[in-house]
Amino acid sequence: MFKMFVLLIALAAAPIALAENSVSVDAGDFAAQRAKIEKDLADGKTYAELSSAERSDVRASLDRMASMLEGGKTPDELSADRKVELYNVQERTNMLLTQGAADSRLVCTREARTGSRREITTCMTVAERNRRRTADQDTMQKAQRITLPVRN
Secondary structure (H helix, E strand, O other), X not given: OHHHHHHHHHHHHHXXXXXXXXXXXXXXXXXXXXXXXXXXXXXXXXXXXXXHHHHHHHHHHHHHHHHHOOOOOOHHXXXXXXXXXXXXXXXXXXHHHHHHHHHOOEEEEEEEOOOOOOEEEEEEEHHHHHHHHHHHHHHHHHHHOOOOOOOO
């Protein structure tokens, strides 16, 4: 019970702590970071596994952050509420981009085919490997289901 009380106090104090501390974004840095993110979104490799909705969400978040930092403002010049809002938008964007980059990472393996000693190299993104693993598991589960004939 005491741990839960401490957690609630910590969560309630988070916006106050954010209001007093500077957020790790500044207007000059933000423009450069935004340009790099836009370039990476367009290259078709870095964030290839982001859905179109997630891409739109990232772009909307970048626009929202840009409007908050408009006119060369720094986060320290923002009101406490706006700082918290900026921080939350930044965290959501970072989460989407981090997950998208991790899922788009290319992983290559060398395996010998059944009946052959010759190894081949197979490359897939992490997300493709996860989708394939899920599909293979579904196929195995369907194959293992036994349907008994109906007797009258």
